[in-house]
Amino acid sequence: MGVGMIGIGKCVPEHVLTNADLEQRLDTSDEWIRTRTGIQERRIAGDDMDTSDMAYRAAKEAIRDSGVSPEEIGLIIVATVTPDRPFPSVATQLQERLGATNAAAMDISAACAGFMYGTATAMQFIESGTYEHILVVGVEKLSKITDWEDRNTAVLFGDGAGAAVIGKVPEGKGILAFELGADGSGGKHLYQDEYLIMNGREVFKFAVRQMGESALAVLEKAGLTKEDADYLIPHQANIRIMESARERLGLPPEKMSRRIHKYGNTSSASIPIALCDEVEAGNVKDGDVIVLVGFGGGLTWGALAIRWGK
Numbered sequence: 001m002g003v004g005m006i007g008i009g010k011c012v013p014e015h016v017l018t019n020a021d022l023e024q025r026l027d028t029s030d031e032w033i034r035t036r037t038g039i040q041e042r043r044i045a046g047d048d049m050d051t052s053d054m055a056y057r058a059a060k061e062a063i064r065d066s067g068v069s070p071e072e073i074g075l076i077i078v079a080t081v082t083p084d085r086p087f088p089s090v091a092t093q094l095q096e097r098l099g100a101t102n103a104a105a106m107d108i109s110a111a112c113a114g115f116m117y118g119t120a121t122a123m124q125f126i127e128s129g130t131y132e133h134i135l136v137v138g139v140e141k142l143s144k145i146t147d148w149e150d151r152n153t154a155v156l157f158g159d160g161a162g163a164a165v166i167g168k169v170p171e172g173k174g175i176l177a178f179e180l181g182a183d184g185s186g187g188k189h190l191y192q193d194e195y196l197i198m199n200g201r202e203v204f205k206f207a208v209r210q211m212g213e214s215a216l217a218v219l220e221k222a223g224l225t226k227e228d229a230d231y232l233i234p235h236q237a238n239i240r241i242m243e244s245a246r247e248r249l250g251l252p253p254e255k256m257s258r259r260i261h262k263y264g265n266t267s268s269a270s271i272p273i274a275l276c277d278e279v280e281a282g283n284v285k286d287g288d289v290i291v292l293v294g295f296g297g298g299l300t301w302g303a304l305a306i307r308w309g310k
Contacts, residue, residue: 001169001170001171002169002171002172002173002174002175002307003122003123003126003127003166003167004166004167004173004174004175004308004309005119005165005166005174005306006065006066006067006068006133006165006166006168007064007065007066007164007165008061008062008162008163008164008272008275008276008279009057009059009060009061009062009063009064009065009162009164010058010061010160010161010163010272010273010276010277011055011056011058011061011160011161011162012043012160012161012263012273013043013045013046013049013054013159014043016041016042016044017041017044017158018030018041019034019039019040019155022154025148026148026154026155027151028151028155033155034261036238037156037238037239037260038238038239038258039155039156039261039265040261041263041264042158042159042263042266043160043263043266044143044158044159045141045143045159049141050141051083051090051139051140051141051161052083052084052093052094052097054141054159054160054161055078055080055090055093055137055139055161056094057161058139058161058162058163059098059135059161060098061163062135062137062163062164062165063098065165066165066167068165068167070098070099070100070101070103071101071102072132072133073098073100073133073134073165074102074103074104074125074130074134075103075105075106075122075125075134075135076091076092076094076095076105076134077091077106077107077118077121077122077134077137078091078094078105078106078108078136078137078138079108079109079115079117079118079138079139080107080109080137080138080140081109081111081140081267081297082139082140082141082144082145082267083107089105089106089107090107090139091105091107091137092105094137098135110298111190111268111296111300112235112237112270112294112295112296112297112300113268113294113298113300114138114267115136115138115162115268115269115271115272115292115294115302116271116293116294116302118136118137118138119136119164119166119175119178120175120178120302120304122136123175123178126166126168132167132168133165133166133167134165135163135164135165135166136163136164136166137161138161138267138268138270138271138272139160139161139163139268139269140159140160140161140266140268141159142157142158142196142265142267143157145192145195145196146195146196147195147196152198152200153195153198156237156264156265157196157264157265157266157267158264159266159269160266160269160270161269161272161273162271162273162274162276163272164272170310172307173307173309174307174309175306176221176222176223176224176289176305177218177221177222177304177305178303178305179214179217179218179221179301179304180300180301181210181214182298182299182300182301183206183298183299184299186202186298187297187299189203189206189299190298192297203299204240204241206295206299207237207238207241208241208244211234211235211241211242211244211245211248211293211294212244212245212247212249214301214302214303215229215245215291215303217303219305221305224305226249226250226251228289229249229251229255229289229290230288230289230290231251231257231284231289231290231291232246232249232255232256232257232290232291232293233271233274233275233290233291233292234246234271234294235265235270235271235293235294235295236258236260236263236266236270236271236273237260237270237294238260239258239260242258242260243256257275257277257278257283259274259277267296268296270294271292271294275292284308286309288308289305289308290305290306290308291303291304292304292306
């Protein structure tokens with residue numbers, strides 16, 4: 001048997017903040033934002049919706065899609081850098097709200113690579129026989145740590161959640177390999193003080209190099225080549241960074257997920273949200289080899305090679 005995603009779900013807030021809206025409050029323009037980032041709009045959670053609320057909605061959808069009950073979840077892993085509060089964790093709040101009475105629960109912090117870190121961790125617990133079903137959630141309310149007066153960062157970020165139930169899948173399907181990494185010396189380029197602070201030029205250079213390298217490395221670990229990849233779901237941070245990873249894999253444009261225009265950068269939530277959208281659109285099909293790859297503050301990075309199906 002393999003280990004893979006047996007259920008997926010997402011939550012994006014209803015409120016849409018467009019580039020035109022930002023033009024009214026910042027010295028920026030729709031054209032500038034679109035040409036440099038690919039973003040047209042982003043979703044922003046209101047005061048009545050915190051990180052745990054979005055995580056709960058995405059988790060409920062993933063559990064329903066998986067066909068397992070909350071009581072069958074053995075562990076909940078939430079990847080986030082924007083918890084409701086330092087503690088209790090978002091994961092323990094989810095455990096109570098979902099009725100997952102048999103689950104252990106913990107949060108992890110790996111920024112935009114968090115969903116890959118969480119999924120790779122879940123895989124180990126299932127392969128070892130410790131747990132049978134694990135819920136992994138990537139969720140962020142970045143709007144609460146964004147300086148809305150800083151035009152360099154305010155245009156980039158949005159809120160949302162994506163979730164997956166990890167469990168046993170037929171042999172040959174599921175997670176074929178993972179790649180995780182970190183470079184703490186680059187932490188000074190992307191961090192939170194009162195607000196999120198980013199050295200855009202340095203992060204861009206790091207991401208263009210690392211996204212492509214990680215995508216190729218995870219395929220090699222899986223015993224595959226770039227010709228075997230059917231679809232790429234990169235972290236939705238910047239369209240130019242995403243395109244560089246696609247070109248390294250030699251994939252045509254239609255074989256890469258582009259959801260950044262709708263949601264902006266949602267950090268740990270961006271890859272699972274995009275995955276949900278692409279499965280729903282029929283772009284990811286049973287038996288496809290897909291590559292998920294992302295990078296984030298830390299600096300961290302992670303990639304998964306998956307043969308889709310359950």
